[in-house]
Amino acid sequence: VWMLTGLWHGADWNFVMWGIMFAALLIAEKTLLLGFIKKHRAIGHAYTLLVVMLCFIMFDASSVGEGFAAIAALFSRGSAANTEALYYLKSYAVPLTVAAFGATPWPKRIKAKLEATRIVGAIMAIAEPVALAALLCLCTAYLIDGSFNPFLYFRF
DSSP states (O other), rough: OOHHHHHHHHSSSHHHHHHHHHHHHHHHIIIIIIIHHHHHHHHHHHHHHHHHHHHOOOOOOSHHHHHHHHHHHHHHOSSOHHHHHHHHHHTTHHHHHHHHHHHHHHHHHHHHHHHTTTHHHHHHHHHHHHHHHHHHHHHHHHHHSSSOOOGGGGGG
């Protein structure tokens, strides 16, 4: 099923390999790691992030060889930074910082404390939609600024 899911996403071997990788990891997780992951939730979260990241490297690659080369580069002793990586890190520093902050429980806690007072609660009722609209504009600007990237299904 996972291999066919990969084939559904693209007519290239890297998509099939993406499906096979997910299948193998899910089988290993269900047969070997399930009890451990349920006991150690923090490790389970880190494991999920690692697995999804590695599998989507293969999904984004132009070929199976390129995908495995990119995965191998993550674990090699080569240079930790190259000019392309530094360019992307610098270009996307603002959204990465906002995303990292938003992934913590802090925004929810801050919002709850601010809404506890009547005046600030009224201000938040106006400020929240304005802030969301500003974030939408910021995301749209980053999308427009990005280089040409053909739609996934045009890669067939």
